[in-house]
Structures are given as structure tokens and as C-alpha cells.
Amino acid sequence: MPENLQISDTYSLHRGAKIPRLGFGCYLIPDGKETLQAVNTALEAGYRHFDTAAFYGNEASLGKAVRESGIPREKIFVTTKLWNSDHGYEKALRAFDTSMEKLQLDYLDLYLIHWPVPGKRRDSWKALEKLQAEGRVRSIGVSNYMEPHLRELMAHAESAPSINQIELSPYNFLRRQREIEFCRKNKIHIQAYCPLTRGEKLGDPELEKLGRKYGKSPAQILLRWSLDQGFIPLPKSGNPQRIRENANLYDFQILPEDLAWLSNQNENLAVSWDPSGAP
Ligand SMILES: NC(=O)c1ccc[n+]([C@@H]2O[C@H](COP(=O)([O-])OP(=O)(O)OC[C@H]3O[C@@H](n4cnc5c(N)ncnc54)[C@H](OP(=O)(O)O)[C@@H]3O)[C@@H](O)[C@H]2O)c1
Numbered sequence: 001m002p003e004n005l006q007i008s009d010t011y012s013l014h015r016g017a018k019i020p021r022l023g024f025g026c027y028l029i030p031d032g033k034e035t036l037q038a039v040n041t042a043l044e045a046g047y048r049h050f051d052t053a054a055f056y057g058n059e060a061s062l063g064k065a066v067r068e069s070g071i072p073r074e075k076i077f078v079t080t081k082l083w084n085s086d087h088g089y090e091k092a093l094r095a096f097d098t099s100m101e102k103l104q105l106d107y108l109d110l111y112l113i114h115w116p117v118p119g120k121r122r123d124s125w126k127a128l129e130k131l132q133a134e135g136r137v138r139s140i141g142v143s144n145y146m147e148p149h150l151r152e153l154m155a156h157a158e159s160a161p162s163i164n165q166i167e168l169s170p171y172n173f174l175r176r177q178r179e180i181e182f183c184r185k186n187k188i189h190i191q192a193y194c195p196l197t198r199g200e201k202l203g204d205p206e207l208e209k210l211g212r213k214y215g216k217s218p219a220q221i222l223l224r225w226s227l228d229q230g231f232i233p234l235p236k237s238g239n240p241q242r243i244r245e246n247a248n249l250y251d252f253q254i255l256p257e258d259l260a261w262l263s264n265q266n267e268n269l270a271v272s273w274d275p276s277g278a279p
Helices: 033-045 059-067 089-103 121-133 147-156 174-185 205-214 218-228 240-245 256-263
Strands: 010-012 018-020 049-051 077-082 108-113 137-143 163-167 189-193
Touching: 018 077, 033 059, 033 240, 059 077, 059 089, 077 089, 089 108, 089 121, 108 121, 108 163, 121 137, 121 147, 137 147, 147 174, 163 174, 174 189, 205 218, 205 256, 218 240, 218 256
Parallel strands: 049 077, 077 108, 108 137, 137 163, 163 189
Antiparallel strands: 010 018
């Protein structure tokens, strides 16, 4: 609930690694100068946590921006993800190598299973555990895992996931209570993807009104709500002004009654792929 936060705040993951509480989403930013510029702008604005995936096709530029930033490697947190067609023990190990060749980093901070592909996800998890044991990745986790997937994983995992990355905003918060409760109970931190609803709700008159009350934009209200829930939001923008806007979240606090109002705006929104009911 409301607390004094700073952009440098972190959470501790299972093995002691620290993850910045604000991340930067890299989906749909083209590889090359767009990603380089976006990541450089984000670093200048104070972001120290970047989320990409093999599927996004921009690992090479993210890695280059991190290497050339002049910021010590250990001060930046980098995530990438195993794509659906790369599941299975051996295939996952090879996919990790491919991602690291693109990133050109000595180690990865977080490797996630992008989607709970049926029949193969258990073998893939074993591969992630091996990579973590070897120190090639500091933390491992999952994405789009619903409560039954998490229970299955916890039943066979030697190493529990540090993270579950799912779509979360006030417009689907109540729908994800089972996942949130399970993760909290098992000390799995939640990364909130599509925290800005891909723009879909940013013109909502009620949200705009709340923004005016605090002198903040609708995007900033959604992100501050996410931080105050204890989630790790991953806003994406390719626009320098909006990249800075989305990091300017630390000079105000949303009152408890307004946080509660936001939390009750559920409309089962899914602006990305929806893992509800995935086998
Ligand atoms: N694990 C998964 O399956 C999964 C799925 C989806 C997303 N993700 C991750 O989560 C990240 C965020 O999700 P997302 O990129 O889908 O959606 P999002 O962050 O909710 O929204 C991004 C959209 O909002 C616009 N935007 C950003 N800041 C804004 C602002 N202040 N005011 C108005 N519009 C703004 C962006 O346009 P501009 O770029 O033009 O500013 C873009 O169109 C992704 O980049 C990715 O890293 C993961």
C-alpha cells in the first residue's frame, strides 16, 4: 500500500539477486537504432531493468546498449525468455546459448519460460535449473503461468521460480487473485506486463479524472498503482518523452481509497494473449 518509493528500489529474489521494482518493456521496439535509442533514453531516465525475449528480435541491440552504457554490468538487470518452439531440455539449453550470443553479456539476470507449453515445460524447467546452477543466469522464472501451472511446477521443481510475469492492470487485477495469492505465499515476485493496457484504457474519463486530481497522467496513475500493489511493472515506450514520463512516479502518492477504487475496475481485460484455461 502507499509508501515512499524511489526508482532505485529493488526486491530480493530467491538467491539474493536484487531486481529493480520498475522495469522497461522492449516488445515491438525494432532491433537496431530504435532499441539503442530507447534503452539509452531509459537508462538516462533511471531505469535499470530491461525486459526482452527471443521472440522480440531485439536482444542484440539491448545487449549492445547495456555493454556500451558505461554503467557497470551488475547495476543493470536484464531479462530474456525462452520461446515456445524451443521447449525441451536440450532445445532450451541451445536457445539460451543463442540468446546469449545475441546479447553478448557474460551472464543473464533472469531467464523466463515465456508460455507454459504443455508436455514440455517440465523438461525446459530442468534446463533453466542447470543454467542457474552453472551461474550463467542468476535467477529463473516463468511467464503466463496460471495457478495450476505454478502448482505443477512447485511440485517437481528443485529450484522454485523467482518470478511469474503476467498481464496485470486494474482492469484484470481481481481476475488474477488466485495467481497473486499463490505467488505471494510462495515468495514469487510478479512482473506486470501490459501495465498500460497497451494504451487501451489511457483515455478512460474516470482514469483521466483521477490523473488530474494528482497532477499526473493516466499512465503514471496505472504504474504507481502497480508499484503500490508490490508488482514490478514493465511499461514499454519507444518515445523519449513517454519513456521519461513512465519513470516519473516518485513525487506523489495515491490515497488508499483511490488505490482501492483502481483495484476494483476489473473487466477481465486481456490486451495480450490470455493464458486463462491454458492446459
Ligand atoms: N511475457 C509476455 O507474454 C508478455 C506479453 C506482453 C508484454 N510483455 C512485456 O511487457 C512489456 C509491456 O507490455 P506492452 O508493451 O505490450 O504494453 P504496455 O506497456 O501496456 O503499453 C505500451 C503501449 O503504450 C504506449 N505508451 C507508453 N507510454 C505511454 C504514455 N505515457 N502515454 C500514452 N501511451 C503510452 C506505447 O506507445 P509508444 O511506444 O509510442 O510510447 C505502446 O503503444 C512488453 O514490452 C514486454 O516487455 C510480456
